[in-house]
Amino acid sequence: MLQTIQPVIEWIAVLLILCGALLSVLSAFGLIRLPDVYLRSHAATKSSTLGVLCVLSGVFLYFASVMQTASMNILLGIVFFFITAPLAGHLNGRAAYRSGVPLWNGSVQDELADAGLSGPPVSFGAEERRNDRAEPPGPEED
Template structure:
């Protein structure tokens, strides 16, 4: 394997792991549920996506010919991540989870904060 290819794979893997870590960090440290929803849906999905691209390049360089079947996982994740985010968010909306006070336009009455 040439050095340039190795650097490319390393960059892709490192960027992917950074994004996955940042997404999980967002899940751990943001204040309310709806803000936490943002971390996993975007950062983690792109993180796994770029790790998968790195893996495609790696396995294609190992054997003769392209090895594209990891692309299936990336496609599947990009289709399902918004759907699962939507349905978890809908469940939270249904339960009227407490929001951060600064949030504008909370779609339910917030006078009784102890629901």
């Protein structure tokens, strides 16, 4: 029984590894193409985390099926990356906002600006958007 399903498990593991590598490529593509550090954090954090989780799960399955060893290091690595990769992205975004990295011109919302935090120096056009938002809402927004 185990002999018959072992190739299936191996192929599932290898496909998981391939999906993870493709997600990493997508993450690098977003990191290159997106216009802003706050938008790039999405690509650099979310899809990269999912990619490395897929790769590590695939490697764990591969070793469990090929070499009959369940590697605890890989399991620990999965848990560790699942916790720390979004945390590092959040820290980086907060530090970027507090040290004044400007937002992209097309950004439509900056909620921390209303909270009275010392935000980044506003980029082009953001000042008049803030003035627009400070006005009382028009009747069409009811």
